[in-house]
Structure formats: structure tokens, C-alpha cells
Amino acid sequence: QVRLVESGGGLVQAGGSLTLSCAAxxxxxxxxxxxxxxxxxxxxxxxxxxxxxSGVAKYYADSVKGRFTISRDNNKxxxxxxxxxxxxxxxxxxYCAAHGTWMPNYVYSDQNQYRAWGQGTQVTISS
Numbered sequence: 001q002v003r004l005v006e007s008g009g010g011l012v013q014a015g016g017s018l019t020l021s022c023a024a025x026x027x028x029x030x031x032x033x034x035x036x037x038x039x040x041x042x043x044x045x046x047x048x049x050x051x052x053x054s055g056v057a058k059y060y061a062d063s064v065k066g067r068f069t070i071s072r073d074n075n076k077x078x079x080x081x082x083x084x085x086x087x088x089x090x091x092x093x094x095y096c097a098a099h100g101t102w103m104p105n106y107v108y109s110d111q112n113q114y115r116a117w118g119q120g121t122q123v124t125i126s127s
Contacts, residue, residue: 002027002098002116009094009121016086020121022079022096029077030054033099033106035114036070036081038092038123045095049081050108053101059108064090086125093120 008020022034033052039045049070050059058070069082079096097114099106107113 002029002032004096004098004116004118006094006096006118006121009123011124011126012086014087014125014127016125017082017084018086018123020081020083020094020096020123022081022118024077024079024098029072030074031101032116033101033108034070034072034079035097035099035108036079036094037097037111038090038094039120040089040092043092045111047109047111048094051079052106061109083123086123088125088127091123091125093122095120 002024003026005023008018030053035050036048037045038048047061048064049068051070051072055072067085072079096118098116099114
């Protein structure tokens, strides 16, 4: 079972940037597609971005397109989420999650399809 640990969150001003990292261990990272989700206070967790195991296909929520970039380095067992032009509404706990490539019918935005989750990293945007 893969284990995930996020890092890189923090407090930034609106318009700022952060790079979130997701370090994987315990299994072969390239056996997993990876997703990023977030949960704002009082709201349900929502899809942010996803990347397939090879890094070829990337998907984004409409609310972050053009501002966030997902990537991965399988040699380093690490995934990344570059978040730019941050807005107060981006304030949330950000989670990375792993979906096993052996599982059929991958729907990247479906949280139920992800087998492993990190503990989350807090991102707070001040206006």
C-alpha cells in the first residue's frame, strides 16, 4: 500500500504562489495515477487536478485551470501541484491521493476511486 505525505502549504497573499509536494513511499509510485483534492472550511472535499501514472494526461477543475499545474517525478516518487495567482477562495486543506492503475474505469475526479490519501497540507490565502 502506498503512503503519501504532503508538504509545501502555508500562508500567502492573494496573487502569490506555492509548490505543494506529495512524497510517496511503500510501493512503486508509477503504479499509481495521482490526484489532488481540497477541502475548504464548511465545504465538501472537491477535485482539483489529476495526472496519470506516466504524466502524459493531466486534468483540472475549471476553477483552477490556467493557474495550477500538476506534475510528477516517478524517479523521485513525488508528485507536485504548482499553484499560482492564488485567490482567497483557494484557502483549503490540500490532499494528494493515489489510484492504482490496475483498477479499471478510472474517473479522475471521483474521490472514491483513490485508494490512499495523505494527511493534507493547509493553504491559506490572505486578501
